[in-house]
Amino acid sequence: MSSLPYLGVGLSYxxxxxxxxxxxxxxxxxxEVTPEHFLPLTEDALQRLALLARxxxxxxxxxxxxxxxxxxxAPGYMEGVRRILSTTKSAWHGDHLCFTxxxxxxxxxxxxxxxxxxxxxxxxxxxxxxxxxxxxxFVVENIAYLFETPLDTLPEEEFLRRVVTEADCGLLLDLHxxxxxxxxxxxxxxxxxxxxxxxxxxxxHIAGGRTMEGLLLDSHSSCSPKEVFELLDYVVPRCPVRGxxxxxxxxxPPFPRLVEELAHARSILxxxxxxxx
Numbered sequence: 067m068s069s070l071p072y073l074g075v076g077l078s079y080x081x082x083x084x085x086x087x088x089x090x091x092x093x094x095x096x097x098e099v100t101p102e103h104f105l106p107l108t109e110d111a112l113q114r115l116a117l118l119a120r121x122x123x124x125x126x127x128x129x130x131x132x133x134x135x136x137x138x139x140a141p142g143y144m145e146g147v148r149r150i151l152s153t154t155k156s157a158w159h160g161d162h163l164c165f166t167x168x169x170x171x172x173x174x175x176x177x178x179x180x181x182x183x184x185x186x187x188x189x190x191x192x193x194x195x196x197x198x199x200x201x202x203x204f205v206v207e208n209i210a211y212l213f214e215t216p217l218d219t220l221p222e223e224e225f226l227r228r229v230v231t232e233a234d235c236g237l238l239l240d241l242h243x244x245x246x247x248x249x250x251x252x253x254x255x256x257x258x259x260x261x262x263x264x265x266x267x268x269x270x271h272i273a274g275g276r277t278m279e280g281l282l283l284d285s286h287s288s289c290s291p292k293e294v295f296e297l298l299d300y301v302v303p304r305c306p307v308r309g310x311x312x313x314x315x316x317x318x319p320p321f322p323r324l325v326e327e328l329a330h331a332r333s334i335l336x337x338x339x340x341x342x343x
Contacts, residue, residue, distance in 0.1 A: 073309035093325035126159035134165035134179035160205040180217035193233035205236035210243040210284035236268035267305035273313040286315040
């Protein structure tokens with residue numbers, strides 16, 4: 067995975083940010099693009115993607131692969147994703163370790179898979195299929211969750227480690243998801259990190275959330291808290307990360323504040339010599 071290009075520090079592309087990104091921005095090294103935001107593909111969507119690809123290096127990040135479920139893809143979905151990845155010359159593509167579909171029924175939510183041997187087998191099989199079909203390196207992301215299933219028989223970090231190693235894919239390490247889970251489940255995130263296959267980390271997400279009714283939600287509606295940057299500072303020298311990006315979906319601050327967020331992350335990467343790893 068360390069042979070992948072080093073992208074630096076970037077943003078998840080959102081239409082709200084387009085006025086600041088359409089002509090390029092020196093504070094943003096790369097963009098993460100979500101195919102579902104452009105599907106079904108139109109000529110206008112393809113032109114917008116091609117323009118972004120001329121301005122920035124890109125990587126894909128999907129929502130609907132549903133690697134944890136036994137079912138069929140929505141008609142035309144994989145073809146659309148492949149076309150987007152080709153148009154944007156994406157360095158890699160990622161999605162979440164979860165299921166978003168039961169059979170042909172879409173759930174429209176990142177739902178945690180039961181942490182069992184059976185679910186592990188399904189995830190590994192699906193990720194291997196996706197890698198073959200997309201023909202780009204694939205990274206799988208740890209998700210935030212608010213409940214555990216009574217079926218669980220494996221620790222989350224062991225499940226994640228085995229999925230990544232047995233599927234022979236990369237890891238998209240979401241540090242705010244980890245922080246939120248640690249706060250809500252009351253555990254120390256650092257031993258959790260130490261038990262992951264950090265040598266497979268390709269990409270890192272940073273983000274911020276909000277607390278509601280005593281729970282920390284991964285709402286992507288604020289800048290990253292200090293705990294996320296502390297986790298980033300801990301993990302960067304332990305992994306061959308090729309790109310860090312900040313995710314925000316709502317309540318956007320003035321764009322210079324987002325650039326400050328990226329500069330903070332970039333300073334951590336530079337201090338640890340990440341681009342040379």
